[in-house]
Every structure is written in C-alpha cells, then in structure tokens.
Amino acid sequence: MAAIPDGIVLQRHRDLEGRRSHAWVRRTLIVLVGLVPLLALFNLFGQRPHVATAQSANADLELYAPGHLRGGLLWEARFTITAHRDLKNARLELDKGWLEGMTLNTVEPAPVGEGSNDGRLVLDLGHVPSGQSYILFLQFQVNPTNVGRRPQNVRLYDGETLLTTIHRRVTVFP
Amino acid sequence: MDLAIRAVALFGFVYLLTRIIGRRELSSMEPFDLILLIVIGDAIQQGLTQDDYSVTGALIVIGTFAVLQILISYLSYRFPRLRPALDGEPIVVVQDGTAIEKNMKRERITVEEVLVEARLQQVASLDQIAWAVLETSGKISIIPK
Numbered sequence A: 001m002a003a004i005p006d007g008i009v010l011q012r013h014r015d016l017e018g019r020r021s022h023a024w025v026r027r028t029l030i031v032l033v034g035l036v037p038l039l040a041l042f043n044l045f046g047q048r049p050h051v052a053t054a055q056s057a058n059a060d061l062e063l064y065a066p067g068h069l070r071g072g073l074l075w076e077a078r079f080t081i082t083a084h085r086d087l088k089n090a091r092l093e094l095d096k097g098w099l100e101g102m103t104l105n106t107v108e109p110a111p112v113g114e115g116s117n118d119g120r121l122v123l124d125l126g127h128v129p130s131g132q133s134y135i136l137f138l139q140f141q142v143n144p145t146n147v148g149r150r151p152q153n154v155r156l157y158d159g160e161t162l163l164t165t166i167h168r169r170v171t172v173f174p
Numbered sequence B: 001m002d003l004a005i006r007a008v009a010l011f012g013f014v015y016l017l018t019r020i021i022g023r024r025e026l027s028s029m030e031p032f033d034l035i036l037l038i039v040i041g042d043a044i045q046q047g048l049t050q051d052d053y054s055v056t057g058a059l060i061v062i063g064t065f066a067v068l069q070i071l072i073s074y075l076s077y078r079f080p081r082l083r084p085a086l087d088g089e090p091i092v093v094v095q096d097g098t099a100i101e102k103n104m105k106r107e108r109i110t111v112e113e114v115l116v117e118a119r120l121q122q123v124a125s126l127d128q129i130a131w132a133v134l135e136t137s138g139k140i141s142i143i144p145k
Helices: A010-014 A020-041 B002-020 B023-027 B031-049 B055-078 B080-087 B101-106 B111-120
Strands: A049-055 A059-066 A068-070 A074-083 A087-094 A102-108 A113-117 A120-128 A133-142 A148-151 A154-158 A161-166 A169-173 B091-095 B129-134 B140-144
Touching: A010 B091, A020 B002, A049 A161, A059 A154, A059 A161, A074 A087, A074 A120, A120 A133, B002 B031, B002 B055, B031 B055, B055 B080, B091 B101, B111 B129, B111 B140
Parallel strands: A068 A169
Antiparallel strands: A049 A059, A059 A074, A074 A133, A087 A120, A087 A154, A102 A133, A113 A120, A148 A169, A154 A161, B091 B129, B129 B140
C-alpha cells in the first residue's frame, strides 16, 4: 500500500468513522431548504390575494387583497361595497396597519373626502344608491423596512352608523 | 440596521447552501453553473439592498460580509473542532487503484470524473492512482503510485 498522504486519517477520511451522521444532517438541511419554495407554493409568503367578506342588512363589504406580503412588493386591495339600501355617505375606515410602512400609490376612484378617526384613515366615498356596487382600488408598495404583523381591519359606515367590519391582519415578510 | 441584519441572514443562508449543495457541484463550472451563479447573485443583491442605492448601504453590506468571513475564518483556525462543520473534510475516493464506491456514492462522484481529474494530472488509468482524495474545495487530488 502506498504511503498515506499527510493529513489523511484513514478511519475518518476513508472509513468515515464519526461522519456517518453527516450525510443525514446534510440531507435534512437540503429538505429544509427545499421546504421554503414548497411552502411558497402554498402562498405562505404571499402575495396571492384572497377574499374576505362582511355582510349586514344594509350593505355588504368585500375585500380582495393579499394577507401575506414581502418587502418591496407592489400590491392591490379592492373594496367592493354593495348597497342593499341607499347609503347617503358611505365611509370606509382603515386601520393604521394599512398605511404603516406602506407607500400608497393610487386610490381610485378618488374619495370625496379624507380624514382621521382615532388614528384610522377615513375615506368618504359619498352616495351609493340601493342595489349598486361601489368598487374602490388602493394600490400599495411595501416599504422594505416594514416587517411583521399588523391589523388591517376595515369598517364600513353610512355617515356615523357602523354597518359592518372586516377583521384581518397582514403579515409582511422581510 | 436592516441592511446589516439582511446581510447576516443571507450570508448564513448562502454559507449553508455551499456546505450542503455538494462540493463537486461547487467546484465544477459548466456554462449552466455560470448562469446560475449570476442569477443567484442577482437574487441575493435584490433581497439584500432592495431599494437602497446608497454608498452607505453598500459599505454596510460589504463590511458585514467581510466581518462574517473573517469571523468564520477565525473560528475555523481557533477551534479545530468546528473545522469539519465550517470547512468540511476530505474524503478518500480511490485507494491503490480501487474506487471506494461507498464514498463516491456519498459525494455523487463517478469513476469517470475521477479519471478526468487523473488525466488532467498526467495519470492515465485508475490502476496508476495510489490515492484520490476529494478535497474540501471540491477538487480531486490524485497521488500516483
């Protein structure tokens, strides 16, 4: 047998004594790395939108928006208000989480008024006739430093009367 | 601060990848590997700096990478017990002209690959190889008889 090269220990480097578990550690880590894109396929990291609805006798509110986002993403929230009776002054109130760490690019159609109620963004949408729908688009971009979980509840009012609420939270991944 | 945290996270992830992907894959640079390398680099850059185009941002990221690299190098030097985990260990794949199938299978190396390396080192056949060792860099060292 040729002389063993310096630095090579046959038990360890040829017979792999004490290294049998290494291959399994490596395989486990490969599985964990592969798990990330697999979970992504199931929308764990965003940004596939889903529908949330809230109903009342006077109006229905539907929100179509992603619940999971990542830094830098452009995304859209679509609010659909379906009036079952005349709404004299439809008003949406959005939790602080809607704008915290988000860049609001577009609000279409532009609300007739804006304001704040106890830290929540108020959008006055005006008159929505009975039987009609009002669709509001908000388009955002996630600021890269906005990471975490925030409440994004939405309240629909007619004037000062609360009609219905959608409860939701958004999770922003780094 | 976010930049430094992102840099640490991505450094750790890339380091982990290089440790688990397999050393042969890392040492060979076929045309597709080159493209993959560029794509990975681009994906890392976007996740790392995102919309930060500042020189300060670049300094933070490069500084963080440099510090982490030095830290790993220091740990490997100072604590020999960590070396196998940080750098890996060589594996003997041929001894006295005989391929050690178990080790080759573990590292996904074929006899043909060993023969290619042997030819590059002016060794004509497997019989003439005393030792072939897959090094931590992914290169195969050939020691002729």
